Structure formats: C-alpha cells, structure tokens
Amino acid sequence: MLCEKELHSQGYSHCDIKLENIIIDNEFQLKFIDLAHMQKSNQKISLNLGTETFQAPEVKNYLSKSYVPEKVDIYNLGYATHIIQFDGLPNLDFYHNDTLFEKFC
Numbered sequence: 001m002l003c004e005k006e007l008h009s010q011g012y013s014h015c016d017i018k019l020e021n022i023i024i025d026n027e028f029q030l031k032f033i034d035l036a037h038m039q040k041s042n043q044k045i046s047l048n049l050g051t052e053t054f055q056a057p058e059v060k061n062y063l064s065k066s067y068v069p070e071k072v073d074i075y076n077l078g079y080a081t082h083i084i085q086f087d088g089l090p091n092l093d094f095y096h097n098d099t100l101f102e103k104f105c
Contacts, residue, residue: 003030004073013041013069016050017076019083039069053089054079 003022007014014021015037023031037049044066050059056075058067082090 003032004077007032008041008070008073011041013039013073014076015039015069015072016054017073017080018051018054019080022080041070042068044068050076 004014004017014032014035016034017032021032021034023033025031039045039047039049045068046062046066048059048062049069050072054076056067056072058065059072061067079090
C-alpha cells in the first residue's frame with residue numbers, strides 16, 4: 001500500500017491502521033488519518049498502542065517484549081484487508097504456549 005510505504009520511508013509508523021483510519025481522496029489515493037499513535041520507525045518500542053481489536057500479537061505482549069512498529073502496521077493492513085475481502089473479522093486464536101507464537105512474537 002503506497003500510503004504505508006510513504007509513511008515508513010519518512011521514518012514513521014502509524015500504529016493504529018484500521019478501516020476507520022483509511023480514507024480515499026479525490027484522486028482515489030488512500031490516505032491515513034488519526035495519527036495519534038504514530039511512532040518513529042526503526043526502533044523497538046514497548047507501548048500499548050492501537051485499537052485492541054486490531055492489535056498485532058506482539059503489541060498485546062508489549063509488557064514482556066518490545067516490538068518494531070513497522071511490522072505492526074503490516075499486520076494491521078493484513079487484518080483490514082481480510083475484513084474487506086471476507087466481510088468479517090479473522091479468527092485469530094493465539095496461544096502463549098504455541099512455539100511459533102513465542103518465536104515470532
């Protein structure tokens with residue numbers, strides 16, 4: 001998504017990408033709004049940011065492990081894309097005893 005790439009190229013991450021925070025301008029370009037949670041990119045953070053329903057697993061686990069905000073933006077875009085494509089929320093059951101969950105989050 002061009003708007004995310006542009007934001008990241010300027011050194012920032014949105015940290016709250018969801019359908020309500022994406023608009024289409026007069027030239028049919030997607031734009032992000034509500035930059036209240038925006039953070040500098042390329043540095044790990046340990047903050048509880050974003051809307052709970054859309055939070056990436058690593059954000060939900062922020063107290064025990066820091067995370068990279070650009071990756072959270074990518075997760076959030078995938079989540080929003082799933083809602084558009086399948087007309088509903090994804091079924092995400094993350095288990096803290098899952099070794100893959102622990103490895104990547």
